[in-house]
Amino acid sequence: MDMKLSDYAKKAGISYRTAWRWWKQGNLTGHQLPSGTIIITSEAIEDNLKPDLIACIYARVDSAQNKDNLDRQAERLKDYAIARGYKIYKIVKEIGSGLNDNRKQLAKILVDPNYNILIVEHKDRLARFGTNYLEILLKELDKEIEIVKQSEEEQDELMDDLIAIITSFCSRIYGLRRSKRKTEKIIAELKYNGQECD
CATH class of the missing domain: 1.10.287 (Helix Hairpins)
Structure with missing residues (x-):
């Protein structure tokens, strides 16, 4: 049964904004009525209710002296994502303190719409403090943070x-x-x- 984009979003458990983005990106099949209402076709609904798990990998170290560790960290996360069957959208490496709230690479990926799972090795790789706020923000954007190791x-x-x-x-x-x-x-x-x- 065909359904409006808003109904599809509810059924899929995503925000309307995300469903709209998927529609604009061509990830949903349907048509738009002259009134502007978007109708998702029944054939596409079952296929699209479970979106691909698209991962953005974020690796970070404090200083340039640890660059080798940064590369190894990124490789471990890449292997992890592949083993979980995720599609890897991007691997982001950053050098900077976990206390620095002006990390440019992290800021870019937080608002990037092209993935739905952010993978980090440890919670501290993301930030020393305030990771709960980041999780809340990303949840609103229909993204989740996946922490590979819980303690460090x-x-x-x-x-x-x-x-x-x-x-x-x-x-x-x-x-x-x-x-x-x-x-x-x-x-x-x-x-x-x-x-x-x-």
Whole structure:
């Protein structure tokens, strides 16, 4: 039975905006009435109710020194996606802190309409904080985040993030000139206390 695009969207469990995008991209078969109403044909409905799982892979490391790890991370994610039977739309590699909220590559893929699964190796690869907000945003866009490994032990990277936080707060409290000295002092004390605990 043919149905309106809005009814198709409800049946497929997607937003009308996504159904409209699929229609515009030619992924749905049907016709448009003179009134503007889009009718999806019955033959196409069953085929299209389960869209292809199209993956965007996002790999990230903190610094250029870890570029080899970035390449290996991307390869592992690619193998994972292939094993799951996903179509790979794009592999995005980025160098930048997980605390940086101005990562250009991540910003681009968050609004990219051409995939429906965002694959990351660890939650921290996406962001150190606020990943729940990203999940909510992507869910609204009919996308999901797939995290391959749920936990991560990366002490060096956590230390880099801690230094970034301390530097940021010191520059706000003490001004740019004194912040470097204050940051170095705090980090030295943290390292000293950490060694005492060992």
